[in-house]
Amino acid sequence: MVSLPRNDVALARAAEEAGADAMKVHLNVHHHASGTHYGTWPQERDTILRIRDAVGIPLGVVPGAEVIAEDHELAEMAAAGIDFWDCFLHHTPARLLRRSDMTCMMAVNFQFPLERAAHVPAVGARVIEASIVPSEEYGAPLNARDLVNYRELCANAVPTPVMIPSQRKYTPQDVPSLAAVGARGVVLGAIVTGHTVESLTACVSEFRRAIDLLALQNDELDLDLV
Numbered sequence: 001m002v003s004l005p006r007n008d009v010a011l012a013r014a015a016e017e018a019g020a021d022a023m024k025v026h027l028n029v030h031h032h033a034s035g036t037h038y039g040t041w042p043q044e045r046d047t048i049l050r051i052r053d054a055v056g057i058p059l060g061v062v063p064g065a066e067v068i069a070e071d072h073e074l075a076e077m078a079a080a081g082i083d084f085w086d087c088f089l090h091h092t093p094a095r096l097l098r099r100s101d102m103t104c105m106m107a108v109n110f111q112f113p114l115e116r117a118a119h120v121p122a123v124g125a126r127v128i129e130a131s132i133v134p135s136e137e138y139g140a141p142l143n144a145r146d147l148v149n150y151r152e153l154c155a156n157a158v159p160t161p162v163m164i165p166s167q168r169k170y171t172p173q174d175v176p177s178l179a180a181v182g183a184r185g186v187v188l189g190a191i192v193t194g195h196t197v198e199s200l201t202a203c204v205s206e207f208r209r210a211i212d213l214l215a216l217q218n219d220e221l222d223l224d225l226v
Contacts (some may be wrong), residue, residue, distance in 0.1 A: 059082055
């Protein structure tokens with residue numbers, strides 16, 4: 001999955017052409033990793049609808065953080081073909097859990113007790129995003145402690161798939177290590193993709209090759225989320 005570094009049609013097309021299985025856009029947040037401010041649904045609507053028209057892979061939305069998109073806005077997104085929403089567990093209002101028109105993906109942060117991952121699907125999560133690196137550590141290389149933490153989260157979340165976002169500046173060479181601890185995929189954001197079409201294309205292509213190679217080496221392993 002690609003987390004677009006900004007809501008942009010050219011970046012979305014590049015991500016799909018480079019091999020992304022899914023992507024997500026953002027609303028109502030200042031994204032720390034990318035340094036990008038994302039506006040409200042009325043402000044971002046036209047661009048997101050153009051992205052939806054431009055790509056043929058699943059498209060999700062982060063509806064906000066402290067401020068979350070309104071129900072009528074989410075209904076409009078679903079009607080327009082947005083496939084899923086992704087929100088931090090501690091930012092997700094109960095009203096959002098009642099929606100059945102989009103698939104639910106939930107992110108847990110560094111304060112979340114990893115042993116409680118088994119309970120996240122009980123509130124509707126079909127996929128868990130392991131955003132468990134503190135913001136002051138963003139961009140550092142993947143380390144063994146990270147892998148132990150991801151392993152604990154993945155083991156407790158079974159059978160719910162866990163995706164690992166690029167809070168660490170992991171590389172395609174780290175894909176086997178992430179798979180070995182139970183991750184079912186990666187969420188490539190600005191820390192690894194950069195902000196340009198050229199850098200995003202190169203990054204996604206390299207991760208696509210690494211994932212496909214791993215799948216060939218172990219045909220029982222399926223890292224595709226969709």
